[in-house]
Amino acid sequence: MLPTRKKTVTLKDIAREAGVSPGAVSFVLNNSHEKHRISKPTVDRVRRIAKEMGYHPNIAARNLRFFGPGRNLFVLAIVTSADSPLTLVSHVFEALQRKIRGKKEGRTYVTNIVTFKPGSLHKVPGFLDGSLFNAAIITNTQKADDAFLAQAELPYPTIVIGREIPGYSCFVPSLNAGRVAATALLAAGSRKPAVLFERELTQATEKRVAQYTHDIAIKLDREPARVVCRSQNEAAAYRAVLRTLKDGADFDSLFAVHDNLAAGAYLAIKEMGLKIPGDVRVIGIGDSELAPYLDPPLTCAGAEESQVYDKAAALMLARLDNGGEAPRVVRTRARIIERGSV
Numbered sequence: 001m002l003p004t005r006k007k008t009v010t011l012k013d014i015a016r017e018a019g020v021s022p023g024a025v026s027f028v029l030n031n032s033h034e035k036h037r038i039s040k041p042t043v044d045r046v047r048r049i050a051k052e053m054g055y056h057p058n059i060a061a062r063n064l065r066f067f068g069p070g071r072n073l074f075v076l077a078i079v080t081s082a083d084s085p086l087t088l089v090s091h092v093f094e095a096l097q098r099k100i101r102g103k104k105e106g107r108t109y110v111t112n113i114v115t116f117k118p119g120s121l122h123k124v125p126g127f128l129d130g131s132l133f134n135a136a137i138i139t140n141t142q143k144a145d146d147a148f149l150a151q152a153e154l155p156y157p158t159i160v161i162g163r164e165i166p167g168y169s170c171f172v173p174s175l176n177a178g179r180v181a182a183t184a185l186l187a188a189g190s191r192k193p194a195v196l197f198e199r200e201l202t203q204a205t206e207k208r209v210a211q212y213t214h215d216i217a218i219k220l221d222r223e224p225a226r227v228v229c230r231s232q233n234e235a236a237a238y239r240a241v242l243r244t245l246k247d248g249a250d251f252d253s254l255f256a257v258h259d260n261l262a263a264g265a266y267l268a269i270k271e272m273g274l275k276i277p278g279d280v281r282v283i284g285i286g287d288s289e290l291a292p293y294l295d296p297p298l299t300c301a302g303a304e305e306s307q308v309y310d311k312a313a314a315l316m317l318a319r320l321d322n323g324g325e326a327p328r329v330v331r332t333r334a335r336i337i338e339r340g341s342v
Helices: 012-019 022-029 040-053 084-101 145-149 179-188 203-220 233-247 257-270 305-322
Strands: 071-080 108-116 136-138 158-161 169-172 193-198 226-227 254-255 281-285 298-304 329-331 335-337
Touching: 012 022, 012 040, 012 257, 022 040, 022 158, 071 084, 084 108, 084 136, 084 305, 136 305, 169 305, 179 193, 179 203, 179 281, 179 298, 179 335, 193 203, 193 233, 193 257, 226 233, 226 257, 233 257, 254 257, 257 281
Parallel strands: 071 108, 071 136, 136 158, 158 169, 169 329, 193 226, 193 254, 254 281, 281 298
Antiparallel strands: 298 335
């Protein structure tokens, strides 16, 4: 006996269940209900029914002229700020491809990487109405983006990585990284620690800095020195650390909230004639691909983040297949990956 094919949910199906017109359903799911003065109870009812029925915008129909007939097309998006580390985007993309390869034939998946200026997620075209993709993994957002997401009602499956936002399934790796890094550097004998981070903190990096600062202050009765770079890349970290050292700062350890910032710090430290770890011990976060190839290899506070990305990708694809389920939060804890920089 052949398996029953799951019926595609249409606007008419939702309208019939909600007791409204298909046009009203369209306005609600395209987030244009305020313009058309649809009441909040009606909006809430339509959104609830759409989620319960497993509705997904029919992007395949919209893109039919590009992909031809007979294709069951799903457009997936990795939505991330423009200054996100490429290693992070690469990890998420690779996880999606692994999970897609494990899917049965009969569907075509297209994965797009959508970038936005930090704090401007609300300006991404098609983000609210689901006109450009069927599902999304969102990462590396700023506080303004998180606030926007908390208020938004997105009409497609959405997974958030690296922060916790009410109403979304969230995957939060290396939750305790700041605390683990502080413990490791203090145990190695650091008495003049510093922390390196970007000017615009995300929810995740803010927690790392706060944890690290708190634990250092408890043990040494003073907070670590702060080295702030303009953006989340190696060049900005290099300039910030070099400037700080030239200004006479004296620190014997450095906690970088991303591995790529640690890479920039390496160059600045060496240019000043200092040795790692002899003069300055360095710990990064993330255990990225570059960490083992720095000189010396970078010690990291990290987790099996590839597993986190695999789980996030699997959940997003499952939501496409099976419709909605209650949001959940998955947290992982960091551990020290010892190499040669501490």
